[in-house]
Amino acid sequence: xxxxxxxxxxxxxxxxxxxxxRKDVGExxxxxxxxxxxxxxxxxxASKEDIDLTFGVNNLALLWxxxxxxxxxxxxNHGHFLIVASQTGYTCSPGLTDYSATKSAAIAIYEGLHxxxxxxxxxxxxxxxxxxxxxxxxxxxxxxxxxxGIASLNPETLGKKIADIVCxxxxxxxxxxxxxxxxxxxxxxxxWVRVGMQGFSTGIFSQLKPHNPMEGK
Numbered sequence: 001x002x003x004x005x006x007x008x009x010x011x012x013x014x015x016x017x018x019x020x021x022r023k024d025v026g027e028x029x030x031x032x033x034x035x036x037x038x039x040x041x042x043x044x045x046a047s048k049e050d051i052d053l054t055f056g057v058n059n060l061a062l063l064w065x066x067x068x069x070x071x072x073x074x075x076x077n078h079g080h081f082l083i084v085a086s087q088t089g090y091t092c093s094p095g096l097t098d099y100s101a102t103k104s105a106a107i108a109i110y111e112g113l114h115x116x117x118x119x120x121x122x123x124x125x126x127x128x129x130x131x132x133x134x135x136x137x138x139x140x141x142x143x144x145x146x147x148x149g150i151a152s153l154n155p156e157t158l159g160k161k162i163a164d165i166v167c168x169x170x171x172x173x174x175x176x177x178x179x180x181x182x183x184x185x186x187x188x189x190x191x192w193v194r195v196g197m198q199g200f201s202t203g204i205f206s207q208l209k210p211h212n213p214m215e216g217k
Contacts, residue, residue, distance in 0.1 A: 002021070002024055002025060004017045004020060004021060008035050008057065008061035008064060008065060009056035009057060009060050009061050009064070011064045014061075014064050014065070014068055015068065018068050018069070027072045028069050028072075028079075029073065029076075029078060029079040029080070030079065030080045030081075030082075030166055031065060031069045031070075031079075031080075031081050031082070032082045032084070032162060032166070033061075033062050033065050033066070033081070033082065033083045033084065034084045034162075035057055035058075035061055035062075035065075036057060036058050036084065036086075036140070037053055037054055037057040037058060037140070037210075037213065038054070038096070038099045038140050038141070038208075038210050039051075039053070039054055039098070039099070039210060040095060040096065040099070040143075040208035040209065040210045041095065042094065042095050042097070043097045043098060046098060050098070051098050054098045054099060054102055055098070055101075055102055058099070058102035058103065058105075058106060059102050059105050059106065059109070062083065062106060062109055063109065066081065066109070066113060069081070070113070070117070070126070073123070073126045074117060074121045074123040074126055077123045077124070077125045077126060078125055078126065079126050079127070080126070080127040080128075080129065080166055080169075080171075081113065081126070081127070081128050081129070082128075082129040082130070082131065082162060082165065082166060083106055083109065083110045083128075083129070083130045083131070084130075084131050084133070084162070085103050085106040085107045085110065085130055085131065085132045086099075086100075086103040086106075086132055086133060087132050087133065087134050087175060087180040087181075087183045088100040088103050088183075089103030089104040089105075089106060089107045089132060090104075090107075090132070090183040090184050090186065090187065091183040091186045091194070091197065092104075092198070093198060093201040093202065094198055094201070094202045095202070095208060096208075103132075106130075107130060107132070110128060110129075110130035110173070113128050114128040114171065127169070127170065127171040128171055129165055129166075129171050129172045129173065130172075130173045130174075131158075131161065131162055131165070131172075131174055131175075131176060132173075132174070132175050132176075132180060132181075133153050133158055133175070133176050133177075133180065134152075134153055134175075134176070134177060134179070134180040135152045135153065136152060136153045136154075136155055136158055137152035137153060137154055137155060138155060139210065139211040140210045140211070141208065141210065142208070142209045142210055142211060143207040143208045143209040143210075144207075144208055153176065153177065157176075158176060161174075161176050
């Protein structure tokens with residue numbers, strides 16, 4: 001097993017690390033785009049650094065990773081690129097505006113890549129998948145207050161599901177747990193439903209205190 005430290009928001013640094021990976025283990029045929037960050041602040045309270053970091057890690061890094069590793073998959077017509085998005089990409093809760101916006105973009109990137117690889121590059125055997133989980137029990141969601149009977153997702157459960165998708169060899173677009181998929185239907189509901197749900201969800205994230213991965217840099 002090899003580990004590589006890299007600032008994924010830095011395209012040139014990623015190219016350097018990618019060259020080391022190719023030298024050490026060969027060209028990757030499976031890439032899981034799992035890097036993500038949530039600062040957990042309302043837009044008016046978020047600093048420029050908070051917003052730059054959120055969009056940099058959740059979106060730019062995703063695009064740079066795709067541009068770095070997918071071309072080889074397309075050339076060989078073989079490989080799997082999996083994106084970890086979020087249910088918040090379908091419905092935005094107060095306090096998570098920038099995070100939700102990046103996850104909406106991640107879902108759009110998934111849909112776009114899926115279509116481009118198949119329709120433009122004609123690489124039908126390159127799989128592109130998307131997993132949209134509910135809240136996961138990690139430091140990124142410290143302080144979350146879910147309702148009765150609803151628990152944060154265990155990271156090991158999510159990891160096993162991702163591994164099952166990759167090992168299954170088929171492209172998937174799933175929600176985990178299954179109830180997270182109900183957020184998709186919010187887009188088909190009258191706007192007052194969305195307003196009501198945002199009022200309900202405000203308390204869930206109001207005490208969010210995610211860790212700061214930049215501390216100690």
